[in-house]
Amino acid sequence: MLVRLAFLAALLLDAAAAQAANVNVVFTDAAGHALTDAVVMLEPVGAPLPVKPMAGAQIAQKDLQFNPPVTVVTVGTPVLFPNQDTVKHHVYSYSPAKTFQIKLYAGVPHTPIVFDKPGVAVLGCNIHDSMIAWVVVTDTPLWARSAATGHAQVADVPPGNYQMHVWHASLAETTPPQLLPLTVAAGDVEQRVKLGPGGMAK
């Protein structure tokens, strides 16, 4: 699925590919350790880039954990919540990005949850307080997620001015969106982002 998305994106950006550059972001925490599952989103200043919902995503519940804990989807992407545990779960979210609940269920619910607003939805299980998952709903196609090394690459970014929006689960709920102006010209952009609960550190 992700392969297909990347392929699709590559097709979309193909026009500007000649001038396009890569934005490489290295995420670390306050102590300098690599941050996994940090998300970088590039929002163009001015007209937004067209974005299509992804074909679907899936957040499984296995071993009383959401898997994966962090999922990035574009706006309008339906997400399925297959329950692979033997116990039932009651998945909910009161986040403004998406408020929903799937009351006690087992197996794969018939209806996926469509995340139709950009933002971060925090998912929980009403039965198991320790279960938590985040769904980052983005309205830009220019986004990436850091690997275990803390590296995230947004490839083929057309030159222009952007708001670089970074997010990580360790950010406190009260922390406002972490935005950073970014200008992409010819050549790759290297960006290091140190994130604590209170936000980016310079």
Added chain:
Amino acid sequence: MISLDRPWRKSLGARIIGLFLALLLAVQLVSFASLRISLSRHAHSELPARLVEGEQLLQTLLDRRVHAVSDIAAVTAADFGFRTTLFEGDENTTVSALDNLRRRVGATEVGYLGLDGTVLHRASAGNAPDIAPVIAHLKSQNPTSGSASEIALVGGQPYQAVLVPLKAPRLIGWILIAFPLDDTLKSDMKRLSGLDLTLLSRATGREPWAVSMTALDRSSANDLAENAWGVGAAGTTMVSVPAQGDELGVHAVPLGADRSLSAGVLALISLSVGDAVRLPSDLQWTLVLIALAAIGVFAVGCVLTARRVTTPLRGLADAAERLGAGDYATPMRGLTREDEIGALSQSFERMRTNIAENQAQVLRLAYWDSLTGLPNRARFREAVGVAMRDATDAKLADGTEGSVAVIMLDLNRFKHVNDVLGYSVGDQVLVGIAERLGRALAREGDVVARLSGDEFGILLRHADAQQAQAVALRIEQALEQALVIGEHRVDMGAGIGIACWPQHAEDDDALLVRAEMAMYAAKRRNNGPVTYDPAIDATSAQTLTLISELRQAVERHELRLYLQPKLALEDSRVVGAEALVRWQHPTRGLVPPVQFIPFAEQTGFIRHLTMWVFEEAARHWLSLADEGLQLRLSVNLSTRDLLDMDLPQKFGALLARHGVPAAAFCLEITESAIMDDPQRALATLDALSAMGFKLSIDDFGTGYSSLAYLKRLPVDELKIDQSFVRNMQSDRDDEMIVRSTIDLAHNLGIVVVAEGVETAEAWNLLRDLKCDQAQGYHMGRPMPVGEFSAWSTSWGMRRTAGDTDGVHLLH
């Protein structure tokens, strides 16, 4: 316990009790005071610590409230339904859910806050005061996951506010719960720690502190509020603040965010220093009760102890009084005690027994004669008195006429025994006599006593004069047998006198005196026991009368001289006459000599009588000589005459006056007269003999004249006592005595005269025995002088007319 008749302060017991109670009181006062002081010090030193503990308690109470509220709120916030309501419910439903929570936790304000602190929904109990400052304070604590609490002013009132995170599952907002600090806080403080909580508050540093809540009275709290609570007060543990006359120890605790004490809420934990220092009233009462109980117990103990001391002391004092009063018989008490009192009692007891022994000894000495073991005169007198009283009582009881007889006995010539044989023998004689007297008495209750040297008394109860006479005769017989003392045989005669009560005397003294008189009379008469008769009593009224009459008799010439002839046995010739005095009383007639001679001897009047007789004899000798009768006249001398050293001179003068020769007179002396004072008597007799008087021993044989005396005396004549002469014909012993006496006298060249010749047989016997002269009724009774010459003439005619047998001549 303490006898009332003596002042209590003088009582030893009271002093002991008083002293110990005073000491106890002093000790208790001191301990009470020191307890107070140490408690006060302790309280002072404990005060800050207590106040700091109070702060901890306050904090605990506040935290407990917060915890209770936040726990409930946290549970509620985690409730899915609640969360659903908050996110999905309409406005009214959301507010009602909040209000429900508010009621559940007992708060006045509950709000739902967004992540940025804005109040999204709110439920209020009242008029919804501004809670923004509280939220600001809470947010400033930067809570993320845990809850936060804060004390702050809300609408001017101190509120406690709690901020509880709302998670779904991550933080999505806050629940604010606020409630005013109410009175339960101060009452809990008071209840749990005894400390007073006062909350002051002000919005800004420029305003004065206002009292929001207090456990004190309002005015004290105002005084506290007026204290300048500055920055410095927050660090100190205790500040002393005067409030309404009391001193309060105050510990200031800033509550809420503003720790600088410039504004906000200030908790004052206070304690009255006075109350803390003061002994708790129940403790005071307990101490007082303990003190009273101790005093009570102590008093009882003291009283018992004092009684243990003073009661025996009083007993000893009483015992001493008893000893002083002469009661030596009652033994001491408390002798078994082992303490000092016991020792004292034992000393008293020893003293008592010693005194009793001494007293008994004194009594023995006072009442008993140590030599013979007989009662002495004092004891005897008592016994006599008792016997008389008993008799009196008996008479009063049943009318029986009781009588008491006293026999008094004086040994003859005991002085002589002492002089010759020594005092040791004399003492043994007395003991022997005492034994015999005791044996002579058969009756119970009769008493023998030694009255003085050789004088004994015998008390006969219920005895009249006749019975007493019988006893006296028995005694006389008992004394007749010679006492054998070692190698000595001692013959002891005695004069025995008898007097009876009430016949002879009215009281015991008089009875003894009269018995003594009778005794002396008996000694004089030498003729057995004599019963008292007023005649022998120189002091009796009868005797006194008799003496004055006798005196008058001399003056009135009532006395008559009688002569009894003395005849030579050889030839019946009248060789002399004994001059005797008779009293021709004008009314009583001729008074017998026995009625006046004894008391004349006793009173000394006998000397006048002797002189009268001697003068009359001298006168009549001359007249008889004129008539041709050459007679030697015998004149009796008494003891008193012999003791009169002037007697020879008086006789000499009289002889000279009348012109008669001394050889014309024979002076007759009884043995006893000489023995009373042999030396003086001898001197007188020597003088008289030297003057030419003839001397004669009268009543020879009745006394105990020793031959040695007889040899020393210038005696010319012996007159054998008539008792021998009367009995010599029937009693061979008497005849032997007469015969021996005659032989003895003749061997010494002494003329022998027999008295009491009453029969011709006696006359003849005496003549056969070669007795020289005889005197008696057989020849001639005492006759008036005037008749004597006539009798002499007729006797001479009968003699010359008759034969030589004088016996026949006489009838």
